[in-house]
Amino acid sequence: MxxxxxxxxxxxxxxxxxxxxxxxxxxxxxxxxxxxxxxxxxxxxxxxxxxxxxxxxxxxxxxxxxxxxxxxxxxxxxxxxxxxxxxxxxxxxxxxxxxxxxxxxxxxxxxxxxxxxxxxxxxxxxxxxxxxxxxxxxxxxxxxxxxxNQDGKKTNKKENIDKITPKVIRLLRNSVDDAADDDGWAFMGDVGSLLLKKQPNFDARNFGFEKLTQLFKSLNKFEIEERDKTSGRFKLIYVKNK
Known part of the structure; x- marks a missing residue:
């Protein structure tokens, strides 16, 4: 953004x-x-x-x-x-x-x-x-x-407001395909942007995950690959349909 x-x-x-x-x-x-x-x-x-x-x-x-x-x-x-x-x-x-x-x-x-x-x-x-x-x-x-709370323990007020349904899986897989290169790998940032264009209320936090990568990793339907960036300390995350 x-x-x-x-x-x-x-x-x-x-x-x-x-x-x-x-x-x-x-x-x-x-x-x-x-x-x-x-x-x-x-x-x-x-x-x-x-x-x-x-x-x-x-x-x-x-x-x-x-x-x-x-x-x-x-x-x-x-x-x-x-x-x-x-x-x-x-x-x-x-x-x-x-x-x-x-x-x-x-x-x-x-x-x-x-x-x-x-x-x-x-x-x-x-x-x-x-x-x-x-x-x-x-x-x-x-x-x-x-x-x-009163005992000093932290309680999480967040709630998962959406469930990961077959429809959600289909949306994820289709978006990966749409953003993928010839080898089937898609940059996670591009996948996230595409998901928002398709469904403006799509947010990994709706399913209990802070980041989109965590959501993909929780599912047994995708391969995740971290690649070194040419400059800087951050790695680039790529995803591929299994």
Whole structure:
């Protein structure tokens, strides 16, 4: 991913649990620098009170949006209008839309049409149309980190939100074939990029693995080869279907 990407982070405060905010902001820095950070909601509502301390700690600007009509989501409209204003200002070259709401599907599509990268972050319940409208979609459930219980022992809050099904295996094998050279070997980085193009919510962490290589190694259907890089201390990882 491009590290110097300037990102506008727009959060649907009515739709996202506050407990994920720290891990979420850490995740976003992997893809660029969050230069604009805004969260939208009706801050007169008591249920949003838990956000207030977290906003100060993470330098997120709260945008007040009153609910004008019962049953209508004014927060969505405010986010969409702001996103288009930011797009035309050309201050950023990427967006991070934080919501589990399919109402942002059209916005994600429009932003990508304008040539900027769009990352989506939301819960597992996020509808498929919004997920596939993004360049990459990250589930909040996989961002939870270890925490200490009363006995001082660390417990893992993460949960495997997807199972490795025959369909997943088929996706992996096909992607390796698509990225492979004449000898059948594919650079792991190319395979990862191809998987995201095919399925924006694909993430090794969904299956309980921190890295894509670990996911491939756990399966008895692939060969893994490490090759020395001509310069630098890192090795290049290649994968091949058995």
């Amino acid at each position: 491009i590290k110097d990407t300037k990102l506008a982070v727009l959060i649907d405060g009515d739709n996202i649990p506050s407990k994920y905010i720290k891990e979420m902001m850490e995740e976003i820095t992997k893809y660029g620098t969050p230069t604009i950070k805004r969260i939208y909601g009706d801050w007169t509502k008591p249920q949003l009170a838990k956000w207030k301390t977290l906003l100060l700690e993470n330098a997120i600007n709260p945008i007040q949006q009153y609910s004008y009509t019962t049953g209508k989501n004014a927060t969505d409209s405010a986010m969409i209008i702001d996103a288009m204003d930011i797009l035309y200002s050309e201050k950023v070259n990427g967006f991070c839309l934080v919501s589990s709401d399919s109402d942002f599907t059209k916005l994600a599509m429009r932003l990508r049409e304008a040539g900027v990268v769009v990352y989506g972050i939301g819960e597992k319940k996020t509808p498929e149309p919004f997920i596939v409208a993004c360049d990459k979609f990250i589930y909040l459930e996989i961002l939870a980190k270890e925490e200490e």
